[in-house]
Amino acid sequence: MPMTGKVFLIAALAAACSLPGFAVLGEDVSSVQADRVHSNASMRVTPAQNYTIHELRSATGVLVREYASASGKIFAVSWQGPTLPDLQQLLGSYFEEFQKAAQSQNRPGGHSPLIIQHSGFVVELGGHMRSFVGRAYLADQMPSEVSNQEIR
Amino acid sequence: MKFLAMMALGLTTVSLACGGGSSHKSSMLPVAASASNIQPIVVNSGPAGNYANGLFTSVTLCVPATSNCQTIDGILVDTGSFGLRLLSSGGGGALTLSLPQQKQSNGTVGECALFVSGYTWGSVNTADVMIAGEQASNVPVQVIDPTFAAVPSACKSAGVPENDSLQTLGANGILGIGPFAADCGRACAQTGSSNPGMYYECAGSSCQIAAEPVAQQVQNPVALFPSDNNGVIIQLPALTASAASLSGSMIFGIGTQSNNSLGKAKVFPVNSSGEFTTTFKGQSYPAFVDSGSNALFFLNTNTTGLSTCSNSSGFYCPSSTQNLSAVTTSGSPSQTIDFSIANAESLFSNRGDFVFEDLGGPNPGTFDWGLPFFFGRSVFTAIEARSTPAGTGPFWAY
Numbered sequence: 001m002p003m004t005g006k007v008f009l010i011a012a013l014a015a016a017c018s019l020p021g022f023a024v025l026g027e028d029v030s031s032v033q034a035d036r037v038h039s040n041a042s043m044r045v046t047p048a049q050n051y052t053i054h055e056l057r058s059a060t061g062v063l064v065r066e067y068a069s070a071s072g073k074i075f076a077v078s079w080q081g082p083t084l085p086d087l088q089q090l091l092g093s094y095f096e097e098f099q100k101a102a103q104s105q106n107r108p109g110g111h112s113p114l115i116i117q118h119s120g121f122v123v124e125l126g127g128h129m130r131s132f133v134g135r136a137y138l139a140d141q142m143p144s145e146v147s148n149q150e151i152r
Numbered sequence: 153m154k155f156l157a158m159m160a161l162g163l164t165t166v167s168l169a170c171g172g173g174s175s176h177k178s179s180m181l182p183v184a185a186s187a188s189n190i191q192p193i194v195v196n197s198g199p200a201g202n203y204a205n206g207l208f209t210s211v212t213l214c215v216p217a218t219s220n221c222q223t224i225d226g227i228l229v230d231t232g233s234f235g236l237r238l239l240s241s242g243g244g245g246a247l248t249l250s251l252p253q254q255k256q257s258n259g260t261v262g263e264c265a266l267f268v269s270g271y272t273w274g275s276v277n278t279a280d281v282m283i284a285g286e287q288a289s290n291v292p293v294q295v296i297d298p299t300f301a302a303v304p305s306a307c308k309s310a311g312v313p314e315n316d317s318l319q320t321l322g323a324n325g326i327l328g329i330g331p332f333a334a335d336c337g338r339a340c341a342q343t344g345s346s347n348p349g350m351y352y353e354c355a356g357s358s359c360q361i362a363a364e365p366v367a368q369q370v371q372n373p374v375a376l377f378p379s380d381n382n383g384v385i386i387q388l389p390a391l392t393a394s395a396a397s398l399s400g401s402m403i404f405g406i407g408t409q410s411n412n413s414l415g416k417a418k419v420f421p422v423n424s425s426g427e428f429t430t431t432f433k434g435q436s437y438p439a440f441v442d443s444g445s446n447a448l449f450f451l452n453t454n455t456t457g458l459s460t461c462s463n464s465s466g467f468y469c470p471s472s473t474q475n476l477s478a479v480t481t482s483g484s485p486s487q488t489i490d491f492s493i494a495n496a497e498s499l500f501s502n503r504g505d506f507v508f509e510d511l512g513g514p515n516p517g518t519f520d521w522g523l524p525f526f527f528g529r530s531v532f533t534a535i536e537a538r539s540t541p542a543g544t545g546p547f548w549a550y
Binding site for chain 1: 464
């Protein structure tokens with residue numbers, strides 16, 4: 001989307017529902033659009049330079065942003081809210097890799113952030129009880145000229 | 153020990169000096185731990201012997217209204233969570249006392265408590281809780297027990313590891329004394345899809361998400377003390393070099409006795425998420441003060457210029473110690489905090505050390521003022537809706 005960096009709102013659907021209809025990291029955004037409308041999840045779509053942000057708020061108050069490339073592929077997701085989102089759903093086929101890495105990193109100091117940096121797949125999870133924040137992205141599938149600093 | 157063993161590389165000597173500055177670390181006389189509202193605390197390797205920068209204390213639990221009691225040490229002191237959690241002996245913890253389970257109409261109450269790098273699963277039980285000379289009666293606590301019932305799928309789908317053993321928890325329990333009285337609040341008292349799924353009703357091994365009234369949720373015991381119940385002070389001395397242990401005091405009440413006045417501490421109100429603001433290099437970020445975080449966790453390599461360690465992406469490993477500065481604010485109160493970040497692998501290379509001042513690591517878009525922030529300070533945590541001489545909580549003050 002050649003919007004010269006400007007970000008603006010093009011759609012807002014009201015109401016809230018639980019998580020169904022969220023797109024999945026590494027998969028195509030088009031397959032879930034119908035689900036979203038069907039599930040009435042709170043959503044807005046924001047075009048940015050080289051990608052589109054699909055923003056949803058779950059019924060539990062978690063704000064999820066999905067970053068779709070021009071070709072419609074989800075290359076990053078981020079979240080913030082009073083609890084964690086369903087990462088099994090959000091990370092899709094990457095969930096198992098995340099879970100294994102999280103297990104192997106598990107160490108005393110249970111409140112330290114969880115940082116997983118594999119080649120091509122990064123997950124960062126931080127916050128504390130009642131307030132969680134995090135993001136996951138596919139480093140080698142980011143559109144050119146998009147910095148991971150834009151994923152938040 | 154895998155955590156420390158993994159980091160035990162290199163013998164580089166690093167400077168542990170902290171930059172002086174507008175607000176850094178005042179010297180402080182420790183209060184004698186004799187008054188009824190003062191509890192000794194210590195930073196050491198903890199009951200599993202592998203914890204870096206873990207702050208621990210002991211707690212006495214009793215079956216309500218009886219003298220059937222047990223004192224448990226190695227309990228992590230955590231201003232980043234709310235409520236008391238105890239690792240059952242089945243999980244390798246110290247709790248052997250049989251505490252009555254909380255019940256709802258369709259079974260016993262279970263809880264999946266989410267922390268950032270893991271969750272704790274177990275039943276909700278009731279105990280009288282004694283710390284120093286303070287006593288809270290009929291406190292809902294979590295008994296962390298992997299055998300209580302099958303872990304619900306909604307708990308597993310968060311994807312973070314289960315912390316249900318002494319090795320993974322590193323403590324015999326967690327004493328959550330942050331600025332809220334209950335661990336979840338109104339969200340968990342609701343029915344339907346807005347309930348975040350922390351509380352469950354369990355019949356046999358089968359658990360369903362349940363609405364849990366706020367007063368029945370796992371409670372910050374301080375909020376249930378008959379007096380000195382508006383907050384807590386954590387006092388730890390300044391650290392001059394990495395050490396095996398560091399002793400200090402936890403003082404209950406804010407402005408309720410002669411030993412817990414705010415003095416010149418600045419007050420920083422926090423929002424409904426328990427957060428205020430920290431500005432670093434001109435950018436503002438959400439921030440919180442967390443004695444249960446074992447380092448200063450903030451931002452990332454791009455924004456800090458600090459590279460992460462080659463063996464652990466969870467800590468910073470700059471080639472030389474970096475002196476940094478940030479400003480904490482909440483409305484008009486403002487305080488500059490000077491701090492230093494050393495190479496974590498170098499710090500961990502001395503196997504006898506478990507207390508580190510200049511330990512840091514990344515944290516997505518957030519500033520977590522972890523345990524090193526407490527060294528050389530009196531840090532006040534005021535509980536929501538409780539009045540103090542400096543106004544109503546929730547707030548941090550230091």
